[in-house]
Amino acid sequence: MTSLYLRWGGLLIVAVGLSVLTYNHYQQHLSTVSPHQMKEQAPRQEIRLFGMVRGGTLEGKVKAGDATFELMGNDTSVTVHYQGPPPDNLRELKTLILIGKWNPSDNIFEARDIGLITNYGFVIGAYLIGLIPLAIFLFAMSRRVGLLYEEIKESKLYQEE
Amino acid sequence: MGAKNKKVGVIVSIMLVGGALTYLALGNFGENLVYFFTPSEVKAFSSEYYQKKVRVGGMVVEGSMEAYADRLGMTFELTDGEATIPVTFEGIPPDLFKEGQGAVVEGYWTNKHNFQSNLIMAKHSEDYMPIELKRAGVKLPRKDFMKTLVQ
Amino acid sequence: MIIHRVIRKVQRFQGWFGSGAALCLIAGLYIGLVDSPPDYYQGEVVRIMYVHVPLAHTSLFAYIVLSVGSMWYLWKRDPIVDNMCHAVAALGAIFTTLALATGMIWGKPTWNTWWTWDARLTSYSVMLLILISYLMLRTFIDDHEKEARYAAVLAILGLVDLPIIHFSVEWWRTLHQPQSFSMRGVSMSSEILIPLMCMSIGMSLLFSYMLMVRTQLLYLDRLLHAKKGRLLSQFHMSQSDS
Numbered sequence: 352m353t354s355l356y357l358r359w360g361g362l363l364i365v366a367v368g369l370s371v372l373t374y375n376h377y378q379q380h381l382s383t384v385s386p387h388q389m390k391e392q393a394p395r396q397e398i399r400l401f402g403m404v405r406g407g408t409l410e411g412k413v414k415a416g417d418a419t420f421e422l423m424g425n426d427t428s429v430t431v432h433y434q435g436p437p438p439d440n441l442r443e444l445k446t447l448i449l450i451g452k453w454n455p456s457d458n459i460f461e462a463r464d465i466g467l468i469t470n471y472g473f474v475i476g477a478y479l480i481g482l483i484p485l486a487i488f489l490f491a492m493s494r495r496v497g498l499l500y501e502e503i504k505e506s507k508l509y510q511e512e
Numbered sequence: 513m514g515a516k517n518k519k520v521g522v523i524v525s526i527m528l529v530g531g532a533l534t535y536l537a538l539g540n541f542g543e544n545l546v547y548f549f550t551p552s553e554v555k556a557f558s559s560e561y562y563q564k565k566v567r568v569g570g571m572v573v574e575g576s577m578e579a580y581a582d583r584l585g586m587t588f589e590l591t592d593g594e595a596t597i598p599v600t601f602e603g604i605p606p607d608l609f610k611e612g613q614g615a616v617v618e619g620y621w622t623n624k625h626n627f628q629s630n631l632i633m634a635k636h637s638e639d640y641m642p643i644e645l646k647r648a649g650v651k652l653p654r655k656d657f658m659k660t661l662v663q
Numbered sequence: 664m665i666i667h668r669v670i671r672k673v674q675r676f677q678g679w680f681g682s683g684a685a686l687c688l689i690a691g692l693y694i695g696l697v698d699s700p701p702d703y704y705q706g707e708v709v710r711i712m713y714v715h716v717p718l719a720h721t722s723l724f725a726y727i728v729l730s731v732g733s734m735w736y737l738w739k740r741d742p743i744v745d746n747m748c749h750a751v752a753a754l755g756a757i758f759t760t761l762a763l764a765t766g767m768i769w770g771k772p773t774w775n776t777w778w779t780w781d782a783r784l785t786s787y788s789v790m791l792l793i794l795i796s797y798l799m800l801r802t803f804i805d806d807h808e809k810e811a812r813y814a815a816v817l818a819i820l821g822l823v824d825l826p827i828i829h830f831s832v833e834w835w836r837t838l839h840q841p842q843s844f845s846m847r848g849v850s851m852s853s854e855i856l857i858p859l860m861c862m863s864i865g866m867s868l869l870f871s872y873m874l875m876v877r878t879q880l881l882y883l884d885r886l887l888h889a890k891k892g893r894l895l896s897q898f899h900m901s902q903s904d905s
Contacts, residue, residue, distance in 0.1 A: 362685065369692050376697045381707065403604070407581025436647060439703065443579035444586060444605055467643065467706030468607050470772045474710045477768040478696070481714040481761050485869070488757060492876045499883040503890075525799035532792050547781045547836050569836060606775030608704065616838055633774045638840040640709055641852035642700035653848035655841045 352497045359490055373475075381469050383448055386424035393455050399466055400449045402428070409443050422449065422460070433462040441465060548616050550661050552595040554627065562623050568597070569616040569635065569661055577611055590615065590627070593658045599627045608634035614657055635660075680872040687865030695858035702855065711769040713858045717866035718762035719787075723825065725755035725870060726790060729797075730822045733815035743882060745811040748818065749801055750877035754870065756794040763791065774838055782831035783839035786824060793821035 383401035384394070402422035411418035416437040421428050431449060433441070440447065448469065451462035548569035570590035579586040585602040588611075599617055609615055609632055619629030639652040695713035702709035732748040735741070766784075767777045778784065797817050804810035832841045843850045851859070 365689055369689070369696070372693065373696045406579030406584065406586070439643070439646065440610060442577060442610065444584065446604075446607060467701045467703075468772070469707045470607075471707060473708055473768050473772045474696075477711040477765045478692075478714050480768065481718055481765040484757065484761060485873075489869075489873050489876065492873070492880055496876055496880050496883065499880065499887060503883065503887060506891075521799075521803040525796060525803060529792055529796040529799070533789065547779075547838065606773075607706075608773055608775075631775075633776050633779065633838055635838060636704060636773055636840055637850075638843040639850035640702050640705075640712070640843070640855040642854050643703040644700070645852050645854075646703035650852070652850045652852065654850045655845075655847060660841060661836065 352494075352501070355493055355497055362486075377471055381471060383469065385427075386422060386429040387427040389429070389453055389460070390427060394453060397450065397452055400429075400431075400451070400453075400460060400462070401446075402449075403446045404441070404443050406443045409441070413438065413441055429460050430458065431460045431462055433465070435463045435465070438465050550592040550595075551590050551597045552592055554597055554621050555595045555625075557621050559623065561621055563620070565618065565620060567616055567618045568599075568621075568627060569614065570597075571657060571661075572609070572611045572613055572615050574611045590617065592661045597621075597625075597627050599629055601629050601632060603630055603632075605632050606634045608636055610634075613637075614660070677872060677875045680868050680875065684865050684868035684872050687861050687868060691858055691861030691865050694861060699858045700854050705773055708769065708772045709855065711765060712855075713862045715762060715765040715769050716859060717863040718758055718765060720863065721866045721870045722755055722758035722762050722790070723828065724867065725751050725758055725874075726794075726821070726825060728874070729755060729818050733818040736811060736815050737819075742811075742885075743878070745815075746881040746885065747874070747878045748811075748815065750881055751874055752794055752797045752801075752814075752818070754873055754877060756791065756798060758870065759787070759791045759794060763787065776838075779838055781837040781839055782835040783828065783837050786828045786831050790821070790824050790828060793817070793824060797821070 381399075383399045384392075386400065386402050389398065389400060400422065402424045405421040405423050405428060408421040409418060410420065414437060416433070416435050418433045418438075418441065420431055420433070420443075422431045431451075433449070433451075446468070448466035449460065449462040450464040450466050451460055453460050548567035551568060551570045554566070554568050568590060570592045573589040573591050573596060576589035577586060578588070583602075584604055585600070586605065587598065587600050589596050589598055591597075599619075601617070614635030614637070616633040616635060617627065617629040618631040618633070619627055621627050637654050637657065639654040641650060641652060691713065695710055699710070701707045729748055729751045732744050732751065736744045736748060770779075771777050797814055800817060801810055801814050804813065829842075831837060832839050833845075849856065
């Protein structure tokens with residue numbers, strides 16, 4: 352039984368390690384800023400801006416990768432100038448992530464690329480719901496097998512009939 | 513557990529499973545034999561379909577999408593290669609909704625021969641690759657989308 | 664006894680399956696969650712596939728094991744095979760439920776709906792219903808031999824659903840996308856394929872390992888009951904003698 356608990360303890364440590372790695376990955380590469388936060392903080396470095404393209408504002412040569420539009424956050428919106436690779440997923444009423452820099456002098460966000468949708472909550476939810484019940488079930492079964500062996504040994508049922 | 517309880521259990525479980533299977537067989541496949549109609553089928557609808565909630569699947573026509581400037585909603589066209597129908601939609605379309613991609617919309621075919629919907633479901637294809645490969649023009653084998661509509 | 668030898672043999676390989684599963688799953692989780700790139704169309708959400716697809720295919724594999732085991736049981740009447748069938752049905756039900764749950768979580772951000780009654784989702788839910796009715800049948804029938812026989816027949820009848828599930832996306836109009844592995848070829852680039860393969864192999868090994876543990880569990884349980892029963896009857900006999 353002790354070896355069972357040791358094995359599962361080891362697995363638990365590995366699981367924690369994996370969660371830390373995933374969290375770091377998310378923080379470093381995938382976290383986003385809303386237009387409101389951006390205007391408040393006025394960051395100088397490159398950021399990932401998250402919002403929705405306002406209907407009826409998308410103009411320019413979209414297919415060629417040169418467009419201006421308004422990006423809506425919850426309450427604040429910001430004018431965006433996009434210049435980059437021909438966008439695959441730029442349309443009105445689209446929620447998206449823009450990678451670029453905020454230019455406070457003319458209130459325009461200069462975007463150089465469009466990031467892919469993150470929706471990380473769904474990903475984490477699916478992994479937790481998919482794997483945790485399996486782990487709990489397997490642990491319960493292994494433990495019960497161990498207990499049954501002990502019971503059989505203790506009650507001396509295995510001695511000759 | 514007594515023998516009588518067990519008998520009740522057997523009957524209850526048989527009824528539960530049987531009922532569920534019948535519901536699935538009759539409730540969903542009996543009424544609409546197909547999961548969604550194609551634009552050609554919708555165009556051929558008789559007037560008795562005007563008040564019925566139906567689903568239509570097709571490809572969103574390139575360049576047909578126009579969002580309203582004053583409220584959340586848009587108009588676009590759905591095609592199956594043969595027929596094209598106009599769709600008006602209220603709300604925010606899903607992330608994966610895109611021109612040139614498949615979509616299944618739920619709503620009503622009106623007597624003005626316009627499809628009114630407030631639910632768009634985006635269909636995605638079975639090919640998966642990173643964006644770099646896509647931009648480099650890599651094409652992976654996949655089922656012709658129009659064929660998935662008429663099967 | 665042959666059964667004891669089988670059990671002992673199974674136990675010898677069990678560790679390999681367990682550690683293999685752990686290694687593959689840990690590698691698959693790392694590659695799938697951290698190292699692999701997002702999909703061009705779905706973005707990060709594609710990572711849900713690495714847990715959903717392995718669960719789904721393992722549940723289909725579980726059903727195949729169940730029906731083959733049931734046929735074997737009807738032919739040979741080997742009680743350990745019956746234990747295995749009983750064990751695999753419970754595991755199949757769990758894997759199916761989890762595949763449905765993760766599928767729902769994948770459906771919301773991609774399709775924009777948690778659930779819809781298209782052919783794939785419906786036929787797959789029918790498999791869950793069959794497994795649940797199988798387990799209910801086993802719980803509610805008293806006679807052990809009868810229980811095993813009826814359950815085996817039910818499992819074999821339910822096999823009809825398997826090709827329906829597999830081909831539903833090719834035969835009918837569905838919201839669910841067609842198969843990525845088909846006669847058309849493999850519709851995945853290697854960056855996406857590697858984590859999926861890791862998780863798939865890991866999940867199959869995990870399933871085999873869980874099946875061994877559960878078969879053993881049911882077997883030991885039955886053994887203990889039988890022996891206890893025998894002791895009890897011996898005790899009663901000795902009492903009635905005196």
